[in-house]
Amino acid sequence: MSLLRLNNVTKRFGGLTAVNGLSFDLAEGEIVGLLGPNGSGKTTALNMISGYLPLSDGSIGLVDETISGLPPEHIAHRGVARTFQLVRALPSLSVGENVLAALAFRKAPLWGAGAKAEIDTLLADVGLGGRADQPADSLTYIDLKRMELARALASDPRLLLLDEWLAGLNPTELQAGIELISALRQRGITILLVEHVMDAVRALCTRCIVMNTGSKIADGPTAEVLADAEVIRAYLGADHA
Numbered sequence: 371m372s373l374l375r376l377n378n379v380t381k382r383f384g385g386l387t388a389v390n391g392l393s394f395d396l397a398e399g400e401i402v403g404l405l406g407p408n409g410s411g412k413t414t415a416l417n418m419i420s421g422y423l424p425l426s427d428g429s430i431g432l433v434d435e436t437i438s439g440l441p442p443e444h445i446a447h448r449g450v451a452r453t454f455q456l457v458r459a460l461p462s463l464s465v466g467e468n469v470l471a472a473l474a475f476r477k478a479p480l481w482g483a484g485a486k487a488e489i490d491t492l493l494a495d496v497g498l499g500g501r502a503d504q505p506a507d508s509l510t511y512i513d514l515k516r517m518e519l520a521r522a523l524a525s526d527p528r529l530l531l532l533d534e535w536l537a538g539l540n541p542t543e544l545q546a547g548i549e550l551i552s553a554l555r556q557r558g559i560t561i562l563l564v565e566h567v568m569d570a571v572r573a574l575c576t577r578c579i580v581m582n583t584g585s586k587i588a589d590g591p592t593a594e595v596l597a598d599a600e601v602i603r604a605y606l607g608a609d610h611a
């Protein structure tokens with residue numbers, strides 16, 4: 371049985387069809403790249419999976435339950451977590467308090483002293499061990515991204531949606547980020563990765579789905595998809611061929 375199933379998912383904004391009849395399945399434990407040029411509908415797809423946008427048509431299932439139509443917090447409680455293209459931190463709070471805010475809203479909420487050990491574990495998992503008391507607004511860009519990931523992991527997700535989480539990192543940070551995402555897969559978390567950094571896609575994704583102007587144009591093993599003539603024409607460009 372698939373973990374996630376999109377069936378004919380469509381989103382219209384007035385006269386613009388941002389996502390057009392998108393269908394795919396994710397199997398448990400897969401790490402799949404969702405690729406495509408700017409404006410092809412990737413973030414809109416993530417917004418629908420996580421409940422931030424209602425569908426215009428189609429349906430989304432998680433295991434054997436339809437989740438489209440549920441509010442974001444109910445979808446989160448069923449095991450779907452995400453990061454955002456623009457990091458959403460609470461800058462006036464400490465790193466630990468930022469994670470605490472996520473723990474307080476999960477299905478089995480934790481707060482106060484009971485949350486401390488969990489915060490320490492989550493921060494260690496993302497490479498921020500021992501930094502719970504540091505102000506969030508003093509973090510570097512990569513560390514802000516790490517903190518956002520810790521907030522997403524606070525809900526103990528089965529499915530993690532990463533929206534350009536590796537964008538803007540230098541080569542050393544990128545390598546660390548790839549290793550971190552790889553470690554999450556080892557823990558059995560299924561990951562849908564919206565990403566333009568092709569080195570990361572090649573390193574992490576066994577399978578890729580490519581969108582162009584709202585529609586899926588390719589879906590298959592990464593090497594095959596990246597060599598596909600239509601994908602090169604629509605997204606990767608002739609230099610890649």
Ligand SMILES: Nc1ncnc2c1ncn2[C@@H]1O[C@H](COP(=O)(O)OP(=O)(O)OP(=O)(O)O)[C@@H](O)[C@H]1O
Binds near residue numbers: 386412
């Ligand atoms: N809330 C909205 N209202 C109107 N149009 C929107 C809205 N959100 C997205 N769009 C439009 O839908 C299309 C798809 O946008 P989307 O952000 O999903 O693309 P994307 O593939 O994630 O792009 P990028 O790689 O630049 O993040 C674009 O034309 C965008 O302008």
